[in-house]
Amino acid sequence: MPKEIVLNAFDMNCVGHIQQGMWTHPRDQSTRYTDLQYWTDYARTLEAGLFDGIFFADVVGVYDVYGGNPDAAIRGAVQVPVNDPTLLIPAMAAVTRHLSFGVTSNLSVEQPYLFARRMSTLDHLTRGRVGWNIVTGYLDSASRAIGLTGQMAHDDRYDLADEYMELVYKLWECSWQDDAVLRDKAQRIYADAAKVHVIHHRGKQYRVDAMHLSEPSPQRTPVLYQAGSSTRGKQFAAAHAECVFVNGQAKPAVKAIVDDIRAHAVAGGRRADDIKVLLGQTVITGRTDREAQDKYEDYRRYVSSEAALVHAAASLGIDFARYDLDEPIETGKSQAIVSNVEAMTRAAGPQWTKRKLLEQMQLGSRQTPLVGSAERIADELIAWTEATGVDGFNLSRTVAPECFEDFIELVVPILQERGAYKRAYRDGTLREKLFGHARLPVTHTAARFRAPACATAVTDDGRG
Template identity: 75%
Template sequence: MAREIRFNAFDMNTVGHIQQGLWAHPRDQSHRYAELHYWTDYARKLEAGLFDGIFLADVVGVNDVYGGRADAAVRGAVQLPVNDPMMIVPAMAGVTQHLAFGITVNLTYEPPFLFARRMSTLDHLTGGRIGWNIVTGYLDSAAKAIGLDGIAAHDDRYDLADEYMEIMYRLWEGSWEDDAVLFDRANRIYADAAKVHKINHEGKQYRLDAMHLCAPSPQRTPVLYQAGSSTRGRQFAATHAECVFVNGQKVEGVKAIVDDIRSRAVSYGRNEDDLQVFVGATIVTGRTEKEAREKFEDYRAYASSEGALVHAAASLGIDFSKYDLDEPIETGKSSAIVSNVEAMTRTAGPQWTKRKLLEQMVLGSRQAPMVGSAEQIADKLAAWMDEAGVDGFNLSRTVVPECFDNIIELVIPILQERGLYKTAYSDGTLREKLFGTPRLADRHIAAKYRTAR
């Protein structure tokens, strides 16, 4: 029996997310990002379409690598202005029952004790529909905003993240025992103090002496997402992640990453199916191929080459303003998103140029769009599942809301007819929907930090 495809809407609490410039399209509604009803209507729409979740990206700095200034990012709304993604989740959860929420939060700038409380609170308020996309950041501007000179080296950030995760597991899994809460009104005992434990940690980066402030939430630990596919990132994913987000590129490149991460996970005592992989995809579709192509050309007229270069410069750590169109680009040793540099090299070759990059960014991003009729899109998605071994897709917005309307109205019914997409939600928390269990598996590294029960 074929596996069912999972869909997350991939977005950000901002005007311009991945497809730079499309906010200027007359039908696009992303300028309403600061309106609460925009997000609640969005959530209702996605749940009616049986989307698994909405995956909210985030950055806590500005894209100022291009030209050494943020001017172009400000002009083109390149992920600026950007609001906090965590703040909109309770409102969306309040108008839905099943839609899940994957939130990107940068651990580098979050005190673990306070962040643990915020995530537990969201897990409580959503009934266990929260996931955390673990990132360590790539923008010097973010580091400087909190008083640092710049970001740490790429692999050093992952070392810090490993220690951070240990603290989170201790707080979420080890501080409160499962039966600590008694709610005994007669004896006026809310919780058994013997079953609520202080967490003591003395590490290279962090010190902690405290008990977790929250009683156990439905999932305790949120579903763990991770989006780095560099060598060090794969090691981190194989150790910690439950869901892995990889950038769309050639099928064989994605398959190699997927196979490597799953192999590493098995070597750490986990099972291959302990991880689900979502590949980034941009879809432009219609009832016919002609309709889809016309829509694509319409969208393309609004794509911003400058905005695309501004975003690429920040995420690749390369100032493209210094290069002529056909001048070979020197990547050097980047401390930004190393996997993005590696992906570009695989796609454009070792001697890539700004012209080659711009040729790929037809809709304002490096992600090549899938364009075709709903039947053709369904074929392509099914092929990706079979050939790359992925479990689903993070669908990047183009012109909202029509991009998701098209998928819901045109593509999903075809996938359902083929038995490739659910016709109803299953019950339970996000982790139960994905893996059939409410808690992290005993073979996950977090299990060793649980209080003996």
């Protein structure tokens, strides 16, 4: 019996997300991203299809590596304009009961004290259906936007992230004890002040003396997502992540990443099944292989090669505008998404060119789509879980919303028939649905920052 697959829609509060150029397709509705009705209808569609959640990507800079300016990104709507995804979540939660919301937030530009309150607020308003995709950022433009000259080196950003996590764990897990809130109207006592603690944190990056402003939310700490597959990223994921997002490559390469992440987790005292791994995937399906192939060929007519290169230039840290089609590309030492550079080198060889890159971007991204009948797609998704150990998929949109409507109508019933997909939602918070418990387990890094011990000690290394 195959294991039950986890499915998220992968999207962004913008026009052009992963598959660059698809917004120009006549049936695509992503230009309605500023219309709240678009998002609430989207949420209802996903919940009707029993999707586990929607995973929101986000960036807080612009893609200006290609050509040294953002002009091509603006022309092609390459993740700009882009709105705040967190503001969509309460509205989408209000029209659903089970759909979860993974939201990306860049800790390099977010003040941790206020961010912790925002996530607690979302956890309350969704009744425990929110997760946080932890990112450290990779755009120099984002750093310049907050007054810095550029971003930190790749591994240094993860050092910052370790301290950031320690601080938000203290706020979420320690500041308010579980029994602090009384709501005693007769005694006129809402909360027991003796059970609400001021956090004292002294670290290299942050100094905080404050109580958390929010009372404990259903999950306290949101479900923790992370997408780093570099060596340092895997170390971070092993310490903190509950769900890890990896990009599609050959099955053996994905299996090696999955095994490595779980091995790191076990070495750190966690269990292998404390982490679920989700693979980025693009699906184009139909009732027959021919119908799916025709749809794929139709979609390809709207691909923007320039926009695809703009996106790749930013995520790889390479200005492709400087190269001719067949000129060997020098990767150098990138401070962008290191795992993307490593994956591209594995796929195209050490001397890859712009032509080789474009050949891989069949649908406007480096993610090769699965194309076929619903039966073929179901077979392929199950095969990926069995061959690699991934637990599910983040399905990126192509032409929205029909790509998800097609998947729900055609593929979901077959996955259910084969025992690989649920027939009904389980009750509970997101963490309960995924792992069977509402709070982070004692094996997680956050457990050592729980009340009341962490509220009393003050050290100079951020481990108070």
